[in-house]
Amino acid sequence: MPPTPRPDPASAGPPRPGNLPHEVNRFVGRAAERAALQEALAAARLVTVTGPGGVGKSRFAAHAASWIPRELRADGVWRAELAAVRRPELVEYALAESLGLTDHTARSSRQVLLDHLAERSLVLVLDGFEHLVDACARLVRDLLRAAPDLRVIAVGRRPLALDGERLLPLAPLPVEGAAELFTDRAAALLPGFRLHDGNRADVLEVCRRLDCLPLAVELAVGRLRALSPAQLAERLDDRFRLLTGGGRDTPPRHQTLRTAIGWSHELCTALERLLWARLSVFAGSFDLEAAEYICSGDGLHADALLDVLQELIGQSVVTREETTAGVRYRMLDTVRAYGAEWLDSVGDTERMRRRHRDWYMGLATWCELDWFSPRQSEVAARIDGELPNLRAALEFCLNEPGETHLAQYLAGTLWFYWAGCGHLAEGRHWLEHSIELDAASGGHGESAYPDSRLKALWVLGYVAILQGDTVPALAALQECREEAERTGNTTAIAYAVHRTGCLALVTDDVPRAEQLLRESLTRYREIGELNSNVLMGQVELAMALAFRGELAQAVALCEDVRQVCEDHGERWTRAYALYVLAYARWTEGEPAAARRLLKECLTIDHEFRDLLGTVLAIELLALVTVAEGDAAEAAVLQGAAGRMWPSVGLRLFGSGHYNLPHELCEARAREVLGDARFDELTCTGGLLGHDETVERALGGGPRTAAVTVPRPARAPAPEMREPAASPTANGGETTG
Incomplete structure (x- = not known):
């Protein structure tokens, strides 16, 4: 055929x-x-x-x-x-x-x-x-x-x-179709294999006995490394009698599939069966290092695991796939379920799930540390690939009595993924669930593991701020600070103060934001904390100063952040520092310099899927564009940003300070274009998809002569204060 x-x-x-x-x-x-x-x-x-x-x-x-x-x-x-x-x-x-x-x-x-x-x-x-x-x-x-x-x-x-x-x-394949499938897969396994008069009857018999189910046929083909089609047909009789599952009312096709999988299982060596069962604890795909840690020991040496895994791949029990994060492996769900039954039958499920949980707790901890390094992009891709397994680990912690604190720790440790890679809603789900379970079991205020709870609380506050949900954010941060002061957790106090300052900033209480952010930076410096969060606090302080017209201090702070980020290979926080620097350049009447900074900022934000950073950069780029004389393109960019904002949260946090670039851009563009044309172009921008918008913004540039756009009046220059010193890089990142 x-x-x-x-x-x-x-x-x-x-x-x-x-x-x-x-x-x-x-x-x-x-x-x-x-x-x-x-x-x-x-x-x-x-x-x-x-x-x-x-x-x-x-x-x-x-x-x-x-x-x-x-x-x-x-x-x-x-x-x-x-x-x-x-x-x-x-x-x-x-x-x-x-x-x-x-x-x-x-x-x-x-x-x-x-x-x-x-x-x-x-x-x-x-x-x-x-x-x-x-x-x-x-x-x-x-x-x-x-x-x-x-x-x-x-x-x-x-x-x-x-x-x-x-x-x-969907019915099984007709027998000729199953035979074609058998032949196609066999030829891939054994070059030169073809259907001919010498093997046709045996191949058709194998397909018929397997009810022409594609999975069963492909599993059978995997045995051709060792057996001929005739031997396959001969051995099916014994295996069917031995491994037929289910009662009399079980559909025959279900029995047949179970027989096919069970037969493939029976033909595996003892080590292959053992690894098959243990691999069933993975959700989704997995890598070799995880398999070696979780599945080795107690009869399966780590050095032998790769060879056993290769045999399972050869038998189509496990599939190998290339991903951006490297080579990974996967089992079909039906095959995984069969292995899980065997694992449960030998009473080893809970132990293996604990090992699975421990590995992914360790992975999350290491990735949090590695986030503050040149490997941020690799960390983001790694967590993307491991998300099903991390979910399984979180679920296991939440379902095991007395282990809620581990769920709090794991959900809190993944703050960089929730906040930095566009997964705020799911992060909030796990954080709130773990905190609520702890409170329901009497852990509120009296947790045996207060540090884990405190970390979950400040991360929850941070996530809620980024969602524009200020009341739950403030409640979580207040609880975190009060409990941290009671228990003497200086790290959690610093994070609670920092995020409360961030909340003040986005709600336009700039003097209080400046006070709290300076206090948090002092606390970070005293405990030797240096990571992306700490640098973000410095950027937020710079933004507060910029809002007050103190551009020199704001620029000094962000240039310091920029240098520290370059020294450590950090890019996510660097993007926000570039945004503030671009804001300062525009305010000083330098749109070309602002555009260069914003393009780099937007490139980084888009890479990390940081929607908040992306839309802030596009809003400011629209203002730069109208300043450069292209009011039409500015209107399109504003329309595109307008489409993004509903997925970010409250538009520009509801803040008059953050909203100023938007208002100035709209006023100038309407003046140049007229209301009807401006509205038409914003509607055009609203039709652009996310990737199209970013591509358009990055490809843009001045098209006509620059025009003057009124800039915010500078506040009277206050007495110059000493910029908040950047924490030294004495001891790498620690967790709160």
């Missing part, structure tokens, strides 16, 4: 956005099912692909979605994998992550999704929902009601049972 032809590229159109995985090997068969899916999706907005485990639902849905006519997917096809999500409340976060959404507001994750999808035409592939069917059904119902051009392909073993749902049951 020849390969199914792909569409003519000319008719397929240009690549559309989305996150569908690229097919690494040839997709076999399913042309009729693909056509049926397209027909169903044209008539209904929800199609659920159902079928037994191992029938190939996930691969088929991803493949078929890539063929959907582009008029139904103008904004792309996006796939969300839910197999590794264990808590119903995390479904929304996982979906937002799959869509590439970052949101800094106090809105619920559901509202963020509703707002994002309401105006888009896209196809969402929701894969592996069966263990979360109620939560997923409610979410899909709400999304479809709010987004008229959204279509959903749900993939699971059962329907969502929603009105308007079309079902597409």
Whole structure:
């Protein structure tokens, strides 16, 4: 059977956005099912692909979605994998992550999704929902009601049972199709393998005995390293009798899949079975170092683990994948579940989950330290890849009696990811949950592990500030400071004072902000604390001084931060220092210098997915642009920023100081363009996507002669004060 032809590229159109995985090997068969899916999706907005485990639902849905006519997917096809999500409340976060959404507001994750999808035409592939069917059904119902051009392909073993749902049951392959799959995969494993008269009967027999389930066929092919097709067919008899699972009412295909997996398991060596079971504790993908730490010992030496892992890869039990963070490994969910049953049967599940938790606690701690280094980008990518495992570790801590403090520590330690990489909403979820559980168990004010609770409190306050949610932020910071003073935790006091000063700054209490930020910097210096947080406090103090017209002091502080960041390879805080320096350059009438600084600032913010830093930079770039004489482009940038702000929080924090560049830019642009033209151009900017906006802002420059834009009147120069000294780099980063 020849390969199914792909569409003519000319008719397929240009690549559309989305996150569908690229097919690494040839997709076999399913042309009729693909056509049926397209027909169903044209008539209904929800199609659920159902079928037994191992029938190939996930691969088929991803493949078929890539063929959907582009008029139904103008904004792309996006796939969300839910197999590794264990808590119903995390479904929304996982979906937002799959869509590439970052949101800094106090809105619920559901509202963020509703707002994002309401105006888009896209196809969402929701894969592996069966263990979360109620939560997923409610979410899909709400999304479809709010987004008229959204279509959903749900993939699971059962329907969502929603009105308007079309079902597409996926049956096993026909025997010839299964034989084609067998031959294709065998040829990849054993170059030169082909179907011929000498092996055709045996291959067809193997496929029939495995009910032509794709997963079972691929697992069987993995044994061709050691067995011929004839030997495969011969050995199936004994293995089927030995490993048939389930009762009399269990569907035969479920028995067959279990037999196929169990048979593959039975043919593994003892060490391979042991590693298979232990690897089941991972959620999502994992790397070699994690596997060696968690899974070695007690019969499996660390030095031998790589060889055993390679054997499991060769048998299709584990898959290898290349990522931006390096080589990682993954097990199919069905294969993982089989291993988990074996791990549970030998009574080793809790011990392995504790080792898993310990590894990811250590990883988070190391990444927090490494954040203040030239490896910030690598740290961000590492945490991105490990997020399912970190969630599993957090969940384990929250569910184990007496270990809530570990959840507080882990959630607090990941502050740099929540705040620096656009995951404020999820960070707040874990922080609040761990603090609430501690309080419910009597830990409030009397925790046996106060340091962990205090860290969670100041991080919660920080996250809430960035979301523009000031009342919960103040409550968390006040509780943190009071308890820290009672227990003598000087580090937590410094962080609580710092973040309270940050709160004063964004709520326009500039004198109090300056007082608290200076106090926090003094406290940091006294305890020898130096990290991204400390430098951010110095940047925030500089901004307070800039708001008061004390530009010389503000510039001195930020130039000091800039130098320390260069010395340590720190880039995230450096971006905020560049923003303040650009603000000063613009205020001093130097738009070209301001633009150069803002371009570097925006590049860094976009790399880290820091939405707050990104939109602040674009707002100031709009003002610089109108000062350079291009009022039309300034209006477009303001419109694009306006679209971003709802995902950040309260627009410019509701602050008159932060809002000044926006107001000046709008006033000048309206004066030049007129109200109608200005409104038209801001609407144009509001249609730009996030990446398009950043690309446009970075590519911009002066187009016409510069014009004069009124700058804020400087406050009378106060008596010069000694700039707050930067903490010395005596002892690296410590945690609060």
